[in-house]
Structures are given as structure tokens and as C-alpha cells.
Amino acid sequence: MSLVATADLIADACAHGRAIGAFNVICLEHAEAIAAGAEQAGRAAIIAISENAVKFHGGTLAPIAAASAAVARASSADLALHLDHVASDLLLHEAAEHDFGSVMYDASTRPYSDNVAATRAAVRWGHERGLWVESELGEVGGKDGAHAPGVRTDPVEAAAYVAATGVDGLAVAVGSSHAMLDRSAMLDHDLIARIGAAVGIPLVLHGSSGVPDDELQAAVRAGMVKVNIGTALNIAFTSTVRSRLESDPVLVDPRKYLAPARVAMAEVVAHALRVLAP
Ligand code: G3H
Ligand code: ZN
Numbered sequence: 001m002s003l004v005a006t007a008d009l010i011a012d013a014c015a016h017g018r019a020i021g022a023f024n025v026i027c028l029e030h031a032e033a034i035a036a037g038a039e040q041a042g043r044a045a046i047i048a049i050s051e052n053a054v055k056f057h058g059g060t061l062a063p064i065a066a067a068s069a070a071v072a073r074a075s076s077a078d079l080a081l082h083l084d085h086v087a088s089d090l091l092l093h094e095a096a097e098h099d100f101g102s103v104m105y106d107a108s109t110r111p112y113s114d115n116v117a118a119t120r121a122a123v124r125w126g127h128e129r130g131l132w133v134e135s136e137l138g139e140v141g142g143k144d145g146a147h148a149p150g151v152r153t154d155p156v157e158a159a160a161y162v163a164a165t166g167v168d169g170l171a172v173a174v175g176s177s178h179a180m181l182d183r184s185a186m187l188d189h190d191l192i193a194r195i196g197a198a199v200g201i202p203l204v205l206h207g208s209s210g211v212p213d214d215e216l217q218a219a220v221r222a223g224m225v226k227v228n229i230g231t232a233l234n235i236a237f238t239s240t241v242r243s244r245l246e247s248d249p250v251l252v253d254p255r256k257y258l259a260p261a262r263v264a265m266a267e268v269v270a271h272a273l274r275v276l277a278p
Contacts, residue, residue, distance in 0.1 A: 003072040006080040006102035007132040009044050010169065010202055010225060018277035019220040022046035022082055023269055024230030025064065026053050029262045031071040033233065036262070037269025038077035043277050045269065046102075047072060048228065050084040051091055061094050069099040084228070092122055095131065102132035104171065104204075119165040127166075134204055134226070136171035137161040152191060155198035162199045169226060170195075171204040174219070179231050180210025187215050189222040196223035204228065209235070213275045220276060227276055229268075236264035 013020045023034045023045060031047055038045040047068050054061050065081070072079035083095045083103040095103050105122040107115040119135045126133040137158055153172040162170055172195050175187040185207070196203050202225035208216065209231035216227060244257040251257065 002075060002079065003069055003099060004044070004078045004080050004101070005130075005132070006046060006082055007168070009046065009078065009080050010132060012044070013225050013277070014202060016277075017220070019216075019225055019227045020044060020046055021269070021273050021276050022048045022084075022226055022228045023233060023272075024048045024050055024053065024084065024228070025068055026056060026234070028064075028067050028071075029237070029258055030233060030265060031068040033262045033265035034269050035071050035075040035077060035079060036266035038079060038273060039075060040266060040270040041273040042077075043273040044078035044080075045273060046080045046082045046226070048082040048084040048230075050230075051086050051088060051106075053084075054091060061091065061098065065098040065100070072099075089118075089122075092125070095126075096129050100131065102134065102168075104134040104136075106136065108136045116161065116164045119167060123166045123168075132168045134169035134171060135165060135167045136173075136206075152188065153195055155191070155195045158195050159198040162201055167201065169202045169204050170199055171206050174205070176205055176207035176211050178207040180207065181231070181235065183210055183212045185210040185212075185215065187211060187219050189218050192219055192222035192224055202226060208232075216272075216275055217278070227272075229272055232268050232272070233265045236268045237261045240264040 009020045025031045025047055034045055034047050049064055057064050069081055080101040081099050083100050085106045086092045086103055087106050103126060105119055107118040123133045151173040174191050176185045203223055204226040205224050206228045208227045208229045240261040241257045
């Protein structure tokens with residue numbers, strides 16, 4: 001219980017044919033909600049802090065990392081800390097100064113050979129420090145890289161990329177897309193199975209807020225092991241805050257709207273964890 005290694009949660013999910021949910025933190029309330037949701041569901045979870053979230057906090061990793069780790073340590077659930085979508089080598093190297101068990105090194109916007117070289121170096125650096133390292137075979141236009149509608153990971157290219165970089169987990173493009181506000185994404189389950197067989201390492205689904213429950217469960221059956229969810233928490237958070245403020249024009253105490261918003265996010269987390277590990 002409390003702060004655990006990402007690699008252990010991934011290994012456990014693999015061993016039981018389940019997936020582990022990774023949820024993105026923006027504010028302290030997100031971390032608290034992830035812990036509360038994991039406790040409610042009786043499941044483990046991953047608390048993910050993205051490079052964008054660090055930028056939101058003035059480019060300083062320490063406060064949000066320390067707060068998230070403290071929340072994990074105080075929880076009765078098994079929680080790991082993950083640094084997400086890291087494009088900056090400076091930020092990557094900061095991970096070692098905190099309590100991260102894993103990092104997603106994101107060189108996906110670079111040309112293939114640069115991606116491979118930078119990711120191989122990041123993997124070597126991470127492994128020397130006991131970190132589980134995720135990455136993605138990038139390319140593809142659009143701000144979401146491989147996580148845009150219509151983009152698909154090729155199993156043969158993915159196998160070559162994994163062999164060349166030594167990554168522990170691979171983010172794949174199989175039909176999901178970042179920041180969807182509705183849950184209408186349809187995944188290519190056959191492709192998930194084929195990529196999994198080709199690469200032989202755990203697969204990671206990004207942009208999972210837009211994927212319906214039954215599609216997520218089919219993806220897990222096909223071999224998806226880590227499922228990243230961010231926007232769904234923010235939909236719950238913001239809609240709750242909006243309705244509280246609209247219903248009480250003289251409300252000024254943030255606790256009055258942040259508390260129910262945190263409860264709403266915890267419900268999203270608990271539901272997702274039950275879907276991913278029935
Ligand atoms: O890495 C984070 C995830 O891919 C979150 O995506 O906000 O669309 O759920 P989402
Ligand atoms: Zn992502």
C-alpha cells in the first residue's frame with residue numbers, strides 16, 4: 001500500500017490480464033481524487049503528471065510531484081507516480097530527484113532516427129535509475145502525433161522501434177485521440193493484438209477519455225496494459241464547478257465547489273478502474 005513502483009503495477013496487470021489506469025493530475029485535487037477513486041474501487045492506479053501540467057505550474061516540477069507523492073504515501077491504495085509526455089531532457093532528468101516510478105519520454109514529433117537515438121538514451125538513463133520507460137513511435141502530423149484519429153501504428157515498424165530503443169512500454173495509435181469530449185472512439189482490437197504479439201512489451205493507450213467502456217474492455221482483452229485518462233476527470237471537475245457556481249452566485253469559498261468537484265473526479269477514477277480490472 002501507498003507509493004509503489006510503476007513496474008510492479010504493470011507486471012501485476014500483465015500477469016492477471018488486466019489493465020492499470022493512469023490518470024492525469026493538474027491540481028492537488030486531482031491527485032486526491034485519484035487516490036480516493038482507487039480506494040473506492042479497491043484497485044491500484046498511476047498518478048501521472050505531464051510536462052504540460054508542469055508548465056502550468058510555472059515549469060517547476062517539485063511542488064506538484066511532492067504533493068502527489070505525499071497523497072500516494074497517505075493512501076491505502078497502491079499508487080505509482082508517472083511523468084507523462086516528457087519532451088524536455090531537462091525535465092526527464094528532474095524525474096530522478098523525485099518519486100517517479102516511470103516516465104513517458106515523448107520524442108514522437110522528431111524525425112524517426114532522432115526519435116530512436118533520443119529515446120534509446122532516455123531508456124538507458126532511466127534504467128540506470130530504476131525507472132520504467134514508455135515511449136511512442138512518432139511521426140504523423142497534427143498536434144497529437146500518433147494519437148490523432150485515423151492514425152495507426154504499424155506492427156512491423158513498432159517491433160523495430162522497440163528493439164532499437166529498449167523501451168519497457170509502447171504507446172500505440174489504434175483509434176483513440178487526445179482530449180475527446182465524447183466517448184465515441186472505436187478501437188482496432190485486431191491491430192492491438194497484432195502489435196502486442198510483434199513487440200512483446202506492454203502496450204499503452206493514450207486519449208482514453210474518448211473510448212467507451214466496452215471498447216476499453218475489448219482493448220484490455222486484446223492486450224492493452226496501461227490506459228491513460230485525463231480529460232474525463234476534467235469534464236467531471238469543470239461541470240461540477242460550473243453548476244455549483246451557477247446555482248449560488250454569492251459563493252466565494254473554493255472549498256464549496258472544489259470538494260464536490262473532487263468527489264466527481266474520484267467517481268470517474270473508481271468507475272474506470274473497475275472497467276479496466278473487472
Ligand atoms: O497521456 C495522457 C492521456 O493520453 C490522456 O488523454 O485526456 O484524452 O484522456 P485524454
Ligand atoms: Zn497522452
